[in-house]
Amino acid sequence: MSRSPETQLLKVVDAFDLDDELRSVLRPGEMVRDEKGRRHRLPRYFYEVESHEAAMTIKITQHFGLNEFTLVDLKEAPRLQQFPRYVPCAVRLLAFYLEQFRVAVGASVHIAVNGSYRSPAHKLSTNATPQMWGTAADIYRIGTNILKTKELIEKFNEVAEDLSEDISVLPYGHATGVNADDHVHLDLGYITLIPREISEDRMEQPQENRPRFAFEERRGRERRTPLSAPEPASKTE
Secondary structure, X not given: OOOOHHHOEEEEEEHHHOOHHHHHHHOOOOEEEOOOOOEEEOOOEEEEEOOHHHHHHOEOOOOOEOHHHHXXXXXXXXXXXXXXXXXXXXXXXXXXHHHHHHHHHOOOEEEOOOOOOOOOOOOOOXXXXXXXHOOEEEEEEEOOEEOOOHHHHHHHHHHHHHHOOOOEXXXXXXXXXXXXXXXXXXXXXXXXXXOOOOOOOOOOOOOOOOOOEEEEEOOHHHHHOOOOOOOOOOOOO
């Protein structure tokens, strides 16, 4: 029997246990420099998205599913254009903030193709950017508004910045990587998330022929349901 979105199991993999080709494009644990020369360590733990059906079915928050963070274009490495696909576990934090942003703007929020996670092998990944951590999104439409004007981009940039000091945006302009003129760029910086199901006491190399992994079970609705009060104990004579 299939699980409902609220009880989907997310498969967490240690990228050091993936095959040689995947490790070469995901580059887990490597240090990379951003445009200012600062060094950041690439994520090691990923959600494995086994199929298009799984991507379309599994939701991370109420309004954002895995498919919105795993859509790729032809600039992505060929291996990552196939399923299973991989997205860093910190994408959960991005989805949380996007949900808050959606509430603040009072409309649906639409992420561009390859507007979220980009692997280090993506042709646009020349320097470290939060999109390589799964913690940034390029939003091309909000409600019925296509974001192609200075007025709209600055308006929604302000909403995003007012939402949290954790959020950074790109100002309107035409310099790639510095400005944005056809989307709102929202990023949280270089965040690595390690699910509680993962043990970090392993060396940074493949441990066996088959990947080791964990399952993270999302039960948000059940966790929010208050427990019923216990029945009072019956008195004995």
